[in-house]
Amino acid sequence: MANLLLKNIGLLATPTGSAAKRGREQGEITLLKGAYILVKGGVIDAVGSGEVPAGMLENAEMVDVKGRLVTPGLVDAHTHLIFGGWRQNELGLKLHGVTYLEILAQGGGILSTVRATRAASEQELAGKAAKELSAMLRMGTTTCEAKSGYGLDPEDEYKQLRAIRRLNETQKVELVPTFLGAHALPEEYKNHREGYLGLLCEEMIPTVAREHLAEFCDVFCETGVFTAEESRRILEAGKKHGLTPKIHADEIDPIGGSQLAGAVGAITAEHLIVCPKEGIASMAKGGTIACLLPATSFYLGATFAPARAMIDAGVAVAVATDFNPGSCPSSNLQLAMNLACLKYCLTPEEVLTAVTLNGAAGIRRADRIGTVEAGKQADLLIWDAPDLDYVCYRLGANLVDTVIKKGEIIQF
Numbered sequence: 001m002a003n004l005l006l007k008n009i010g011l012l013a014t015p016t017g018s019a020a021k022r023g024r025e026q027g028e029i030t031l032l033k034g035a036y037i038l039v040k041g042g043v044i045d046a047v048g049s050g051e052v053p054a055g056m057l058e059n060a061e062m063v064d065v066k067g068r069l070v071t072p073g074l075v076d077a078h079t080h081l082i083f084g085g086w087r088q089n090e091l092g093l094k095l096h097g098v099t100y101l102e103i104l105a106q107g108g109g110i111l112s113t114v115r116a117t118r119a120a121s122e123q124e125l126a127g128k129a130a131k132e133l134s135a136m137l138r139m140g141t142t143t144c145e146a147k148s149g150y151g152l153d154p155e156d157e158y159k160q161l162r163a164i165r166r167l168n169e170t171q172k173v174e175l176v177p178t179f180l181g182a183h184a185l186p187e188e189y190k191n192h193r194e195g196y197l198g199l200l201c202e203e204m205i206p207t208v209a210r211e212h213l214a215e216f217c218d219v220f221c222e223t224g225v226f227t228a229e230e231s232r233r234i235l236e237a238g239k240k241h242g243l244t245p246k247i248h249a250d251e252i253d254p255i256g257g258s259q260l261a262g263a264v265g266a267i268t269a270e271h272l273i274v275c276p277k278e279g280i281a282s283m284a285k286g287g288t289i290a291c292l293l294p295a296t297s298f299y300l301g302a303t304f305a306p307a308r309a310m311i312d313a314g315v316a317v318a319v320a321t322d323f324n325p326g327s328c329p330s331s332n333l334q335l336a337m338n339l340a341c342l343k344y345c346l347t348p349e350e351v352l353t354a355v356t357l358n359g360a361a362g363i364r365r366a367d368r369i370g371t372v373e374a375g376k377q378a379d380l381l382i383w384d385a386p387d388l389d390y391v392c393y394r395l396g397a398n399l400v401d402t403v404i405k406k407g408e409i410i411q412f
Ligand code: NIG
Pocket: 080, 109, 110, 113, 220, 248, 251, 296, 322, 324, 325, 326, 327, 328
């Protein structure tokens, strides 16, 4: 692989370091004018500003950034990427005032996607997701977490996780797998909750861990789905087998998910739309990252997570899409950035940290990605934009011009 030299960078904007940034530090990023970046063997070798040292010009392929903005590749730390079918039929229901949890309670929602996912082969699921991933890469997402959770039985959950594994070998976006067998109670266990909890904790979690099918274990802690006590049991079983806890908490009702997150040492608590003060305190104490999903709030017509209160309390904030066929049928992380700015009132600098370094920390990758610094993997974006304000201000556009993944310029 040839060396790459990005020169004539108008503005390099990047957080720094290898751990999530919290509090005031979340907005303290490096802004380097007139910068250059040297990439060797897929890794960032040097970053500087001013005259490019003569030695660097030798044996390097030049990329003229033409005075524009460069940032790290975007990290989407929460997606439900692998699923069969879509749910456009729910749009009409929503417009008639049927709520998300009502649709689920009627056997629709997640359960309708479960039926479509069970009917699809691993190859079909991977093929469908590959198409979405190629759109995501074009929009600047270079790393993406992907959850199971639409199989809800051993073979169909493993099938989703194997589709993720297959995609890691066949396309460029790096995927990080999370086991979400506790996404809903499957219809066949409707009158047998304990049976499904046992299956999750005694069979599925141990198999997923043994076969290295996932790194994280997630649970949908919500009214009518899993209680906080059940969620604790599932996450503790995951921990016992080496799966790090994540939790869907306080998305619709505050039933104790964010309090549990800090208490079990969850790496992230996700959604947090109606997160109470006690939940914020618990996450601050436990070092849990708040992974916020503003496009889901928008799509559900809900309120927006108290992001500023979290930052003020010293909780690191990440922002992700939540891409899924129900509550957020969009994989556009730039749109989530716009909304994070407008609806959480985060500054563009805080938002950048949220979708790069803090997202990376939320999937335990902050030592390798999430910043533009010597030694990190060369996941870089050249934007059709002069600065970060412009990126956060231009609503719903794709402003990414060039994507570089592991030092390779992606051709679309
Ligand atoms: O994060 N809340 C649970 N899971 C997804 C929605 C999944 C679906 O509706 O298919 C979410 O919003």
